[in-house]
Amino acid sequence: MERIAIVDGLRTPFCKMGSVLKDMSAVxxxxxxxxxxxxxxxxxxxxxxxxxxxxVGQPADAANISRVIALVSGIPFTTPAFTVHRNCASGIESVxxxxxKIQAGEGKFILVGGTESMSNYPxxxxxxxxxxxxxxSRAKDFQSKIKAIIKIRPWYYSPRIGLxxxxxxxxxxxxxxxxxxxLAKEFGISRLEQDEFSMKSHHKAVAARERLKEEIIxxxxxxxYKTAVEFDNGxxxxxxxxxxxxxxxxFDKRSGTVTAGNSSQVTDGAVALLVMSESRAKELGLKPLxxxxxxxxxxxxxxxxxxxxxxxxPKVLKKAGMTLKDIQxxxxxxxxxxxxxxxxxxxxxxxxxxEFGYTGLIxxxxxxxLNLNGGAIALGHPVGATGSRLILxxxxxxxxxxxxxxxxxxxxxxGQGAAMILER
Numbered sequence: 296m297e298r299i300a301i302v303d304g305l306r307t308p309f310c311k312m313g314s315v316l317k318d319m320s321a322v323x324x325x326x327x328x329x330x331x332x333x334x335x336x337x338x339x340x341x342x343x344x345x346x347x348x349x350x351v352g353q354p355a356d357a358a359n360i361s362r363v364i365a366l367v368s369g370i371p372f373t374t375p376a377f378t379v380h381r382n383c384a385s386g387i388e389s390v391x392x393x394x395x396k397i398q399a400g401e402g403k404f405i406l407v408g409g410t411e412s413m414s415n416y417p418x419x420x421x422x423x424x425x426x427x428x429x430x431x432s433r434a435k436d437f438q439s440k441i442k443a444i445i446k447i448r449p450w451y452y453s454p455r456i457g458l459x460x461x462x463x464x465x466x467x468x469x470x471x472x473x474x475x476x477x478l479a480k481e482f483g484i485s486r487l488e489q490d491e492f493s494m495k496s497h498h499k500a501v502a503a504r505e506r507l508k509e510e511i512i513x514x515x516x517x518x519x520y521k522t523a524v525e526f527d528n529g530x531x532x533x534x535x536x537x538x539x540x541x542x543x544x545x546f547d548k549r550s551g552t553v554t555a556g557n558s559s560q561v562t563d564g565a566v567a568l569l570v571m572s573e574s575r576a577k578e579l580g581l582k583p584l585x586x587x588x589x590x591x592x593x594x595x596x597x598x599x600x601x602x603x604x605x606x607x608x609p610k611v612l613k614k615a616g617m618t619l620k621d622i623q624x625x626x627x628x629x630x631x632x633x634x635x636x637x638x639x640x641x642x643x644x645x646x647x648x649x650e651f652g653y654t655g656l657i658x659x660x661x662x663x664x665l666n667l668n669g670g671a672i673a674l675g676h677p678v679g680a681t682g683s684r685l686i687l688x689x690x691x692x693x694x695x696x697x698x699x700x701x702x703x704x705x706x707x708x709x710g711q712g713a714a715m716i717l718e719r
Contacts, residue, residue, distance in 0.1 A: 344402030349385025386682030472546035500669025562675030601634030603712020628705030629670030
């Protein structure tokens with residue numbers, strides 16, 4: 296089969312939930328990235344065969360958000376669109392789905408990406424209040440309305456927080472931070488190790504600001520803002536171990552080690568990518584950033600969801616006919632410091648590799664080529680967009696550094712892992 300090209304990509308700044316992008320919807324963010332990408336690449340929207348975006352917190356007012364993004368971005372209404380959802384890997388899933396459709400002959404050029412406005416995740420009414428409000432809306436007379444109203448109790452107004460619900464696994468009942476605590480205990484990962492990893496993520500992200508600017512399109516969030524947001528606002532200048540140490544564990548307050556400081560930031564942001572067959576790129580006179588070599592997904596226990604990359608990475612290497620020694624740059628999404636460290640320790644364990652049949656695929660992971668621009672602990676993790684961001688960041692890095700092969704991976708809420716090998 297001919298190669299799948301990722302021709303170009305752009306993203307918005309990634310900004311902390313409740314900060315400068317809070318008034319922009321997931322649609323707004325994706326449209327901003329998409330319009331600018333089409334303008335810069337000089338691609339005629341009429342040549343796009345389909346649109347696929349990943350999104351996790353599906354907005355109630357934008358059903359099938361990909362279709363809304365496509366139409367508002369100026370893509371013809373004759374171009375179909377659909378949305379994919381694989382939790383944290385939704386942005387990678389958009390690229391994988393596009394690749395499979397192209398290889399199946401169902402199009403040659405697909406606009407993909409991921410978007411998330413975690414600031415706009417809803418607060419939900421309790422079930423009791425919903426029922427009373429429904430009864431109230433059906434009431435025909437004043438007496439019936441009063442009868443419904445007097446059923447309301449103050450505690451019915453206690454909201455169900457959409458973000459909290461979404462970050463809690465429905466199968467095992469643990470939230471994502473609690474699953475990181477499971478791995479920290481299983482692999483004996485200390486608070487010090489996690490804080491050191493997190494501090495380095497911030498230092499690398501701050502040092503990489505000018506490099507990352509290459510993939511970011513500035514954005515003016517609204518009329519009240521006089522200047523554009525040009526950078527991710529998560530990286531902390533001069534982050535120290537002392538500052539990290541002041542933070543208390545938030546998921547296991549008695550004996551835990553996972554804090555807000557060594558966890559990924561809850562974030563708003565969007566990414567858009569142009570994916571097409573190699574022959575289509577040549578027809579349009581476009582030079583690809585790189586190509587998709589292989590991809591793999593793995594399932595793991597939901598309460599250990601963070602270990603997913605340690606299983607997906609060997610699988611993708613095997614599919615590509617490669618070993619980790621062939622890889623020149625690695626991105627593993629930093630959902631939690633404990634989670635990434637656990638994956639590294641697992642992949643360096645002969646017992647683990649032998650148990651799952653991964654021996655020979657992985658040797659010691661080279662930390663010097665891992666997350667060179669920082670990761671989600673500093674940059675943030677807009678869940679539906681992160682997978683696409685990892686691909687874009689990796690391809691830009693390979694081109695800047697004159698490298699050939701890169702690997703991106705991330706854990707997935709619900710107990711999965713994803714990995715992808717990219718080449719240029």
